[in-house]
Amino acid sequence: MAEPSTETIFNKPKIELHVHLDGAIRAETILDVAKRRGIKLNASSGKEMKHLCTVYQPVKMFAEFLAKFEEYMPVIAGDKEAIRRIAYEFVEDKSKEGVIYVEVRYSPHLLANTDVEPIPWKQEKGDVSPDDVVQLVNQGLAEGEKDFNIKARSILCCMRHMPNWSMKVVELCKKYKEDGVVGIDLAGDETINVRDQSCHRLAYEEAVRCGIHRTVHAGEMGPPSVVKEAVEVLKAERIGHGYNTLKDQVLYKQLREQNMHFETCPISSKLTGACDPDFTKHPLVTFRKDKVNYSLNTDDPLIFNSQLHVDYRTAHEYMGFTEEEFKRLNINSAKSSFLPEKEKKDLVNKLYEAYEMAMTLKFEQCLQ
Numbered sequence: 001m002a003e004p005s006t007e008t009i010f011n012k013p014k015i016e017l018h019v020h021l022d023g024a025i026r027a028e029t030i031l032d033v034a035k036r037r038g039i040k041l042n043a044s045s046g047k048e049m050k051h052l053c054t055v056y057q058p059v060k061m062f063a064e065f066l067a068k069f070e071e072y073m074p075v076i077a078g079d080k081e082a083i084r085r086i087a088y089e090f091v092e093d094k095s096k097e098g099v100i101y102v103e104v105r106y107s108p109h110l111l112a113n114t115d116v117e118p119i120p121w122k123q124e125k126g127d128v129s130p131d132d133v134v135q136l137v138n139q140g141l142a143e144g145e146k147d148f149n150i151k152a153r154s155i156l157c158c159m160r161h162m163p164n165w166s167m168k169v170v171e172l173c174k175k176y177k178e179d180g181v182v183g184i185d186l187a188g189d190e191t192i193n194v195r196d197q198s199c200h201r202l203a204y205e206e207a208v209r210c211g212i213h214r215t216v217h218a219g220e221m222g223p224p225s226v227v228k229e230a231v232e233v234l235k236a237e238r239i240g241h242g243y244n245t246l247k248d249q250v251l252y253k254q255l256r257e258q259n260m261h262f263e264t265c266p267i268s269s270k271l272t273g274a275c276d277p278d279f280t281k282h283p284l285v286t287f288r289k290d291k292v293n294y295s296l297n298t299d300d301p302l303i304f305n306s307q308l309h310v311d312y313r314t315a316h317e318y319m320g321f322t323e324e325e326f327k328r329l330n331i332n333s334a335k336s337s338f339l340p341e342k343e344k345k346d347l348v349n350k351l352y353e354a355y356e357m358a359m360t361l362k363f364e365q366c367l368q
């Protein structure tokens with residue numbers, strides 16, 4: 001199968017709802033920060049660094065993909081300047097891809113080196129707490145918004161294997177609700193056996209109680225039961241990936257009727273081994289045919305050595321997506337964003353204008 005070309009396929013304003021900040025760092029920045037901090041790396045150029053971080057072929061085990069973060073997270077974590085910088089540069093990179101609104105996600109704990117148990121990435125104890133991380137990311141995103149004329153909001157991740165972090169995550173979502181944090185997520189390996197998931201559940205219950213928007217990584221590697229649990233127990237409003245929902249047709253029908261939003265990431269899904277590498281067999285083909293509510297996203301562009309236009313081109317070349325369908329999915333993405341209602345409406349109208357569509361078009365019509 002030929003690789004998709006790099007030409008931009010949908011050169012219009014786009015929305016991205018599923019991208020990990022720590023999976024979207026510039027390779028050059030990692031090198032630069034490592035040099036400043038005196039951290040030795042097995043790479044001496046941006047190109048070599050990128051090579052170290054990239055997954056080129058579908059991995060056999062999801063853990064192989066997650067292990068890539070170990071190559072560079074010790075460089076960025078615990079460094080205030082680096083954390084602010086990656087958030088700022090992220091906004092610049094997204095603006096260059098034609099994204100006008102992005103929701104970027106990360107685990108505050110995985111970038112901290114104090115008030116986190118255990119301290120991640122074998123770091124020494126330092127002075128950057130999960131709370132500091134959120135403030136630094138907020139600053140970087142806000143500066144980027146000003147300089148690059150795009151809107152950037154964030155989602156804080158709980159991690160599947162770290163239920164003891166989850167209550168702090170929801171507390172941070174509450175604390176920074178007016179400062180750019182729009183939702184909570186549950187990321188990591190869905191297939192691992194965590195004995196006691198009750199802390200995730202309690203965190204999500206608190207999120208519901210406080211009006212914090214909720215998404216959950218589910219049905220990427222895990223079975224449809226994980227999706228069901230995400231919706232029924234964790235009250236997820238969107239599903240991260242969700243491909244395996246198709247293996248339970250009753251659940252799929254129910255979620256379609258609910259207009260559930262699926263945050264799909266085609267390139268990611270091939271390289272993590274979540275989906276058949278033949279894109280003509282991708283779950284997105286079915287989602288498209290059924291006019292489901294979904295977005296197109298990069299997930300971890302550093303690790304997949306990719307950019308958003310590659311996902312769009314893949315959808316066009318292998319799945320037959322048309323310009324009209326790209327418009328439709330972006331409008332649905334805007335409508336499924338975690339922005340407050342008024343801002344959401346403004347964003348949707350901005351897209352209608354950019355796409356030269358009638359402003360009065362209703363959501364229901366758009367879904368047809």
Ligand SMILES: O=c1[nH]cnc2c1ncn2[C@H]1C[C@H](O)[C@@H](CO)O1
Nearest residue numbers: 020022105106107157187188217300
């Ligand atoms: O595709 C993914 N599925 C599940 N977890 C993921 C994926 N991409 C990144 N993560 C994890 C690793 C990151 O450190 C964490 C927070 O962004 O989320």
